[in-house]
Amino acid sequence: xxxxxxxxxxxxxxxxxxxxxxxxxxxxxxxxxxxxxxxxxxxxxxxxxxxxxxxxxxxxxxxxxxxxxxxxxxxxxxxxxxxxxxxxxxxxxxxxxxxxxxxxxxxxxxxxxxxxxxxxxxxxxxxxxxxxxxxxxxxxxxxxxxxxxxxxxxxxxxxxxxxxxxxxxxxxxxxxxxxxxxxxxxxxxxxxxxxxxxxxxxxxxxxxxxxxxxxxxxxxxxxxxxxxxxxxxxxxxxxxxxxxxxxxxxxxxxxxxxxxxxxxxxxxxxxxxxxxxxxxxxxxxxxxxxxxxxxxxxxxxxxxxxxxxxxxxxxxxxxxxxxxxxxxxxxxxxxxxxxxxxxxxxxxxxxxxxxxxxxxxxxxxxxxxxxxxxxxxxxxxxxxxxxxxxxxxxxxxxxxxxxxxxxxxxxxxxxxxxxxxxxxxxxxxxxxxxxxxxxxxxxxxxxxxxxxxxxxxxxxxxxxxxxxxxxxxxxxxxxxxxxxxxxxxxxxxxxxxxxxxxxxxxxxxxxxxxxxxxxxxxxxxxxxxxxxxxxxxxxxxxxxxxxxxxxxxxxxxxx
Numbered sequence: 205x206x207x208x209x210x211x212x213x214x215x216x217x218x219x220x221x222x223x224x225x226x227x228x229x230x231x232x233x234x235x236x237x238x239x240x241x242x243x244x245x246x247x248x249x250x251x252x253x254x255x256x257x258x259x260x261x262x263x264x265x266x267x268x269x270x271x272x273x274x275x276x277x278x279x280x281x282x283x284x285x286x287x288x289x290x291x292x293x294x295x296x297x298x299x300x301x302x303x304x305x306x307x308x309x310x311x312x313x314x315x316x317x318x319x320x321x322x323x324x325x326x327x328x329x330x331x332x333x334x335x336x337x338x339x340x341x342x343x344x345x346x347x348x349x350x351x352x353x354x355x356x357x358x359x360x361x362x363x364x365x366x367x368x369x370x371x372x373x374x375x376x377x378x379x380x381x382x383x384x385x386x387x388x389x390x391x392x393x394x395x396x397x398x399x400x401x402x403x404x405x406x407x408x409x410x411x412x413x414x415x416x417x418x419x420x421x422x423x424x425x426x427x428x429x430x431x432x433x434x435x436x437x438x439x440x441x442x443x444x445x446x447x448x449x450x451x452x453x454x455x456x457x458x459x460x461x462x463x464x465x466x467x468x469x470x471x472x473x474x475x476x477x478x479x480x481x482x483x484x485x486x487x488x489x490x491x492x493x494x495x496x497x498x499x500x501x502x503x504x505x506x507x508x509x510x511x512x513x514x515x516x517x518x519x520x521x522x523x524x525x526x527x528x529x530x531x532x533x534x535x536x537x538x539x540x541x542x543x544x545x546x547x548x549x550x551x552x553x554x555x556x557x558x559x560x561x562x563x564x565x566x567x568x569x570x571x572x573x574x575x576x577x578x579x580x581x582x583x584x585x586x587x588x589x590x591x592x593x594x595x596x597x598x599x600x601x602x603x604x605x606x607x608x609x610x611x612x613x614x615x616x617x618x619x620x621x622x623x624x625x626x627x628x629x630x631x632x633x634x635x636x637x638x639x640x641x642x643x644x645x646x647x648x649x650x651x652x653x654x655x656x657x658x659x660x661x662x663x664x665x666x667x668x669x670x671x672x673x674x675x676x677x678x679x680x681x682x683x684x685x686x687x688x689x690x691x692x693x694x695x696x697x698x699x700x701x702x703x704x705x706x707x708x709x710x711x712x713x714x715x716x717x718x719x720x721x722x723x724x725x726x727x728x729x730x731x732x733x734x735x736x737x738x739x740x741x742x743x744x745x746x747x748x749x750x751x752x753x754x755x756x757x758x759x760x761x762x763x
Contacts, residue, residue, distance in 0.1 A: 217297030219326045220247065222290055224314035226307040226333015227252060229457075230343075230426025232265030234334045242331055243269040247298040250286050251279045252305050262427065266303065287317045294326045305457075307335040311360060311386050337384050340425030340459045344432045345472035347465035348382045355380065356463075361387040361399055368399055372411020382463025388421075389458045401444060404460065405437045413437060418466040423458040428482050428507045434469050437462075450747060478505030479735035483670035483750055484663075486690075488513040488679040496576070497673070497723045504731040509669075511660060512653045513682035516546050519625070519646045528620055528645045529554050533564050537643070538616035541571040542588075543599060543631065547622045548580040550647035562586050573602050575722045597721030598700070603634030622647035626678070650678070655686040667691030670751040673726055674698045677706035684710050693751045697730045699723070 223242045228234025235243075243249065249270060251263060267276060279286065286302065294300045308314030308330055321328035337358050341348050348356050357375065359366055375381055388404055399407070401421070409415055415438030422432045435443040475481070483506040487494045490512040498508035519525060529551075531537055542548050555564065562585035572578040572588040574597050581588055592601030609617050618641045621632055625646045632644045655661065663669055665688045672690050674680050680703065689711060690696065697716035698704045704714045716733045718726040738748040 216295075219324075220294045220297050220299040221327040221329065222294045222300045222302070222317065222321050223329045223331055224308040224317050225301050225303050225331040226312075226335075227262075227266055227303045227305060228334040228426065229306050229336040229339050230262060230424065230430070232262050234339060234426065235266060235269070236331065236333065239331050239333065240269045242301055242329070243267075244271055245299055246270060246274055246301040248275045248277060248290075248293045248300045250277045250290055250300070250302040252303040287320045290317060291320050291324050291326055294321070295324060304333065305336075306339070307333045310335040310337065336386060336425055336457070336459055340422050341384070341461060341465075343426050343430060343475045344420065344422040344459075344461070345469045345474055346420055346422075346432075346461050347468060347472065348384060348461065348463060350465045350468070353380055353382055353464055356382045356384060359383070359385045361385050361389075361404075361460075366399070368404065368407035369411055372408045372413060374411075375408075376412030379464060382461070382465060385460035387457060388460040389456050401460070402441050405440050408462070409437050413462075415439075417462065419460065419462045420466045420469055421458055421460055423456065425457070425459055428505060430476060430482075432469065432473070432476060434466060450749070450753070475505075477738075479731040479738065480671075481505035483507065483734065484509060484668065484752065485730070486511055486664065486669045486672040488672070488674065488683045497727055500724060500727040501730075504727065504734070506671075509660075511656045511683070511687070513679050513686060514650045515653045517649045517651060518550075519649055524645045525550070525554050525622070525647060528622065528643065529558060529560070531618075531620065531643070532568060533560070535567065535616070537568055537618050537620045538614055539569045539571060539619040539640070540565070541573075541602065541619060541621050541631065541635075542577050542581060543573040543602075543621075543623055543627065545574075545576050545580050546624065546650075547647050548577060548584065551622055552584050571602060571606070573597055573599060575724065594722075595720045599628065599631030600634065601721075602631060603638070606635060606638055609639030617641050618643060621645065625649045652682050652685060661687045664688060664690055664694075667693045667752055669694050671695035671697055671730060673723075673730065674703050674707060675723055675726065677703050679703075680706045680710055680712070693754050695730070695733065695751050697726055697733070699726050 223246075225239045225242055226236070227239065243266065249267065277289070290300050290302050302314070302317060304312040304314055306312060314330055318328050318330060357371070359371065375383060385404065388399060388401060405419075408417070415436060417437045418434065419437055419440055420432055420434045421440065421444065422430060424430050431447070433440070433443055433447050480501065485501055485506045485508050487497060487501070487508050487510045489497070489510055494508065494510045498510065501508040532540070555561065565586055569589045570581065570586055571590040572581055573592060578588050578591060590602070590605060592598065592605060596604065611617075617639070619635055620643050621635075622645050625648070632642050635642050664672075669690065672683070672694055674683070674696070676699065692713075695715045696707055696712050697718070698707055698714055699718045700721050701717070704717050707714050716729050718729045741748045
């Protein structure tokens with residue numbers, strides 16, 4: 205490759221730096237602090253090749269570190285010329301980052317980018333990343349250098365000069381060495397060829413290793429599509445075929461591991477043993493609303509996918525909210541009751557519109573329904589004074605603990621209730637029965653969201669989702685309305701008896717009901733369900749299949 209000539213025009217901008225950043229294998233959390241810092245400063249980011257659908261989410265997570273306006277260039281748009289293009293952008297004054305899977309100089313070829321930068325007079329940096337050689341065994345639960353093992357032989361399977369028979373002979377009879385083969389698999393699309401598992405295993409056996417030697421193969425390491433097959437040299441190829449026949453289609457990239465540590469995989473496996481590992485879970489909320497819930501699901505090993513079922517819009521006439529804000533400032537209310545995150549947002553936005561902040565709530569008592577609602581109030585600088593019991597997070601539950609109006613103790617008898625246009629009258633009627641005057645104000649409107657893209661609708665109806673979480677009756681009605689009923693194999697998890705009743709009315713079998721009205725409790729209940737299903741399958745000697753891998757041809761029956 206001929207690098208671009210250095211800039212000589214005195215009026216040209218000074219060249220920007222180029223950083224080759226190791227992003228680690230699979231999990232975006234493996235990015236180093238230095239890598240995140242460099243991404244945050246970049247003007248242009250060149251992507252890495254993504255072998256599976258999960259890696260698209262990996263890319264999205266990595267790019268979340270970038271500043272607003274940074275340009276992203278997909279790897280496939282500059283195949284064969286990414287290094288030259290990166291240098292060209294840097295010579296134009298841009299700060300450039302090129303991402304590499306794993307470590308940029310361990311199994312990748314960032315040295316070629318560095319050489320191009322050096323030739324063009326462009327400053328460059330090689331930002332280390334976690335290599336698959338060290339990270340993937342940790343995710344798989346295979347110690348590569350346990351006690352008694354003093355050597356780890358690492359081989360690049362794409363290197364055609366490797367003498368596999370000689371390598372096997374050198375390692376034969378050694379209990380103090382482990383072997384890791386990167387890219388051991390046969391060709392996959394445009395990926396370079398490795399030796400292939402059959403040739404690799406036969407070479408190791410021919411070199412003196414018994415056919416009973418334990419080996420392991422981990423594919424898509426560090427992602428929620430990770431699979432680890434533990435076998436022996438003589439059985440590996442057959443076991444991989446049998447494993448793939450069960451519906452496991454992610455075959456690359458792979459890491460082959462051999463050594464004493466393989467025998468400990470079953471006791472040290474932690475990543476693939478998480479209760480919802482690899483489950484594709486539909487969360488019928490916007491990304492903003494679902495942030496905490498989706499994060500919790502990821503901790504359980506799931507792959508959450510947010511699909512909004514409602515759209516929140518301002519009220520058609522703003523006069524009610526304007527009067528309510530003036531009433532708060534002038535002391536018209538003794539209480540304000542917030543029953544949703546959207547109500548908090550609507551009031552806060554109106555406050556900011558008038559240049560007000562939380563100090564306007566001085567002297568006003570605040571009630572909140574739901575953990576998320578209370579959290580949003582605290583972000584606004586308001587600590588709720590009253591909340592329902594943990595197991596009764598609803599308007600009815602708030603009425604149970606609300607004090608009756610007492611003319612001698614309460615200087616003001618009025619309560620502000622900002623809420624959705626379709627909210628029930630339970631709280632308003634309950635407070636009126638307690639002697640309070642209620643200003644029931646429409647703070648926002650909820651309308652049904654647009655249908656999700658066709659692939660998502662087909663995934664919902666076809667059983668590609670392992671579970672769907674319903675946080676309210678409206679989410680049930682709206683999801684069915686915009687996308688259709690979930691497949692019979694999909695696990696249905698709901699908050700509260702009312703949501704369960706609505707789901708059943710729509711012909712859905714409810715599998716999980718959260719013990720309390722909180723999205724965190726719903727995610728926890730689903731994880732417990734997944735853990736039970738996994739334990740029962742393993743106890744029966746069966747594979748722990750995801751719901752989407754079961755009875756794919758059957759549809760959910762209408763009750």
